[in-house]
Amino acid sequence: MNASSDVGYHAQRQSRWHYGEVAFWLIVLACGFAFPTRYLIMTDILRLALFAMSLDLILGYAGIVSLGHAAFFGVGAYAAGLLALHGIINEPVLALVVAGLAAMVLGFATSFLVIRGVDLTRLMVTLGIALLLEALAERFSNITGGTDGLQGIEMQPIFGQIPFDMFGKAGFFYSLAVLFLLFLLARRVVHSPFGLSLRAIKNNPLRAAAIGIPVNRRLIAIYTLAAFYAGIAGALFTQTTAIASLDVFAFERSADLMLVLVIGGTGYLYGGLIGAVIFRMLQELFSTITPQYWQFWIGLVLVVIVLVGRQRLHRWVLYVPNLVIKQVAGRRAIVAVPESDA
Amino acid sequence: MTIALETQNLEKTFGGLRVTRDLSLKIEQGARHALIGPNGAGKTTVINQLTGVLKPNSGRILLEGQDITDLPVHKRVLRGLSRTFQINQLYPDLTPLETIGLAVSERLGHGGDWWRRMGTRNDVNDEIADLLNRFHLLDVMNEQTVTLPYGKQRLLEIAVAIAGKPRVLLLDEPAAGVPESERHDILAVVGALPREVTVLLIEHDMDLVFSFADRISVLVSGALLTEGPPGQVARDPQVKAVYLGEEAVNV
Numbered sequence: 301m302n303a304s305s306d307v308g309y310h311a312q313r314q315s316r317w318h319y320g321e322v323a324f325w326l327i328v329l330a331c332g333f334a335f336p337t338r339y340l341i342m343t344d345i346l347r348l349a350l351f352a353m354s355l356d357l358i359l360g361y362a363g364i365v366s367l368g369h370a371a372f373f374g375v376g377a378y379a380a381g382l383l384a385l386h387g388i389i390n391e392p393v394l395a396l397v398v399a400g401l402a403a404m405v406l407g408f409a410t411s412f413l414v415i416r417g418v419d420l421t422r423l424m425v426t427l428g429i430a431l432l433l434e435a436l437a438e439r440f441s442n443i444t445g446g447t448d449g450l451q452g453i454e455m456q457p458i459f460g461q462i463p464f465d466m467f468g469k470a471g472f473f474y475s476l477a478v479l480f481l482l483f484l485l486a487r488r489v490v491h492s493p494f495g496l497s498l499r500a501i502k503n504n505p506l507r508a509a510a511i512g513i514p515v516n517r518r519l520i521a522i523y524t525l526a527a528f529y530a531g532i533a534g535a536l537f538t539q540t541t542a543i544a545s546l547d548v549f550a551f552e553r554s555a556d557l558m559l560v561l562v563i564g565g566t567g568y569l570y571g572g573l574i575g576a577v578i579f580r581m582l583q584e585l586f587s588t589i590t591p592q593y594w595q596f597w598i599g600l601v602l603v604v605i606v607l608v609g610r611q612r613l614h615r616w617v618l619y620v621p622n623l624v625i626k627q628v629a630g631r632r633a634i635v636a637v638p639e640s641d642a
Numbered sequence: 643m644t645i646a647l648e649t650q651n652l653e654k655t656f657g658g659l660r661v662t663r664d665l666s667l668k669i670e671q672g673a674r675h676a677l678i679g680p681n682g683a684g685k686t687t688v689i690n691q692l693t694g695v696l697k698p699n700s701g702r703i704l705l706e707g708q709d710i711t712d713l714p715v716h717k718r719v720l721r722g723l724s725r726t727f728q729i730n731q732l733y734p735d736l737t738p739l740e741t742i743g744l745a746v747s748e749r750l751g752h753g754g755d756w757w758r759r760m761g762t763r764n765d766v767n768d769e770i771a772d773l774l775n776r777f778h779l780l781d782v783m784n785e786q787t788v789t790l791p792y793g794k795q796r797l798l799e800i801a802v803a804i805a806g807k808p809r810v811l812l813l814d815e816p817a818a819g820v821p822e823s824e825r826h827d828i829l830a831v832v833g834a835l836p837r838e839v840t841v842l843l844i845e846h847d848m849d850l851v852f853s854f855a856d857r858i859s860v861l862v863s864g865a866l867l868t869e870g871p872p873g874q875v876a877r878d879p880q881v882k883a884v885y886l887g888e889e890a891v892n893v
Contacts, residue, residue, distance in 0.1 A: 302771075303771035303772075303774070303775060304764070304770075304771040306771070307743075307761070307770045307771045308761045308762070308764070310761070310783065310784055311739060311740075311743055311760045311761025311767065312759060312761035312762065313761075313784075315761070488756075489757075491759050492756045492758060492760065493743075493744065493748075493752050493755050493760060494753065494754055494755060494756035496740055496743070496744050496747075496760055497744055497747075497748070497754075499733070499740075500736065500744055503734055504734075506731055507727070507732065507733065507802075509714075509715040509716045509719075510716075510719060510725060510727075511716075511724075511745040511749075511802060511805070512720045512745075512749060512806060515716070517754075518754075
């Protein structure tokens with residue numbers, strides 16, 4: 301093998317599918333058949349996973365922190381709700397895309413405010429935008445339904461064929477399909493030269509500009525794309541629960557998302573997915589044990605994660621799976637090896 | 643003779659401090675030009691203005707006759723002006739393969755490509771392989787940059803600038819901080835730069851300056867003290883007084 305094809309081979313190392321990844325998605329799919337009574341919580345996890353993946357795109361790859369990602373989630377949620385409620389677009393998939401685009405427009409418009417400045421300004425600006433939207437939604441209650449939210453949304457069948465059932469089965473597989481498609485797109489994007497340039501910007505913006513990367517334009521592009529993803533997550537929320545209320549913009553929603561990524565790790569796309577599963581399961585577990593104080597335990601877990609270090613935790617958790625895969629496939633497990641901090 | 647890079651009456655102040663004073667430099671095409679001066683003479687400030695990191699208060703900067711004074715950093719790079727940094731400015735998490743691959747992709751205009759995966763373009767791969775080979779980085783191409791020894795990082799720093807195929811290259815103390823055992827590699831690489839690349843070298847190391855440069859400008863307190871071929875500069879009593887005072891230079 302000559303040096304050039306060797307380079308090509310290694311350059312594609314990360315973008316090749318690994319056994320661990322295939323296994324991950326097969327397990328997710330299998331869950332849809334294994335737990336037919338748990339569709340609602342599982343759909344909830346898928347939505348959260350998509351939402352977290354959206355934040356990972358800007359935080360894990362481009363290094364943009366945000367405390368107001370719920371702004372895009374909320375716009376997507378209300379857009380999908382209004383489209384269905386007023387019968388503007390009845391077909392859910394088309395409405396989903398339109399709702400995503402609405403969030404995307406907002407993302408593009410606000411990206412110019414966000415990309416300037418340092419982390420602290422970004423936190424404040426993103427937080428401010430989300431609060432602003434929440435207040436607007438409350439003020440224009442004739443459109444949004446105010447504190448009652450949008451009520452009486454009736455979803456039409458997907459592609460006019462598959463109706464949403466009361467057990468949430470259709471909603472689950474619909475959400476899973478959307479998540480998987482958007483994951484494939486994100487995976488493609490982060491392994492492209494564009495995606496690599498984002499990581500370069502996160503690592504060293506000064507040098508990134510010094511090799512000819514138009515830093516601001518790249519940041520605007522990824523922020524806009526992430527807004528689209530978050531909007532889709534919000535629209536899925538409305539479509540699968542048939543409600544949209546003011547709490548789609550809530551600060552807790554943005555803050556939870558940070559926690560999900562702290563748990564799952566950033567910069568390898570699976571962080572949001574794994575983090576969403578663990579976060580919701582912890583939430584379920586703790587609220588069963590101590591309904592009143594579950595937040596205390598979540599907080600404790602987070603402190604432990606930060607103190608022990610996620611890399612070490614991952615090594616412990618993945619010790620057995622890695623061993624098995626090593627035995628079976630003769631190579632290192634790729635289930636989760638984050639490369640950078642949150 | 644063609645002028646590759648030129649400054650006209652460049653002025654830069656930080657508050658009340660004039661760090662660049664009426665500086666007019668002409669660097670000929672293909673030259674090996676050195677900019678020297680004692681600590682605090684404002685050499686790096688000049689580089690930062692040339693590359694667009696800092697904006698001069700007044701004066702103009704011309705690259706191959708075209709005014710680039712108001713261009714942002716990345717546009718100057720695409721016009722053929724690259725630099726290395728005095729203190730390594732690399733991507734700690736990325737590998738040398740990714741770092742150079744990105745620089746090559748950006749130059750060829752593939753940097754905004756969000757669909758095609760890295761490593762699937764043969765022209766890019768060829769160039770990466772060639773650069774990694776020339777800069778002795780093939781064996782560490784998959785290591786994270788932060789884990790590389792300093793000498794290798796220094797080589798990568800220069801390789802990244804070269805990957806932009808600059809017509810004018812600004813080298814800001816290329817050998818700074820490199821241990822003696824690894825200096826040879828750096829000097830060899832710098833010496834082997836193709837002749838059509840114009841090089842402006844900023845350096846403290848007088849051995850390197852006098853062995854490399856065919857023209858030297860001396861900067862003192864932000865202003866040009868003198869300029870000429872190495873022999874003339876070394877004999878200049880003014881230069882000896884303000885800059886080389888304490889050490890004798892043999893050319």
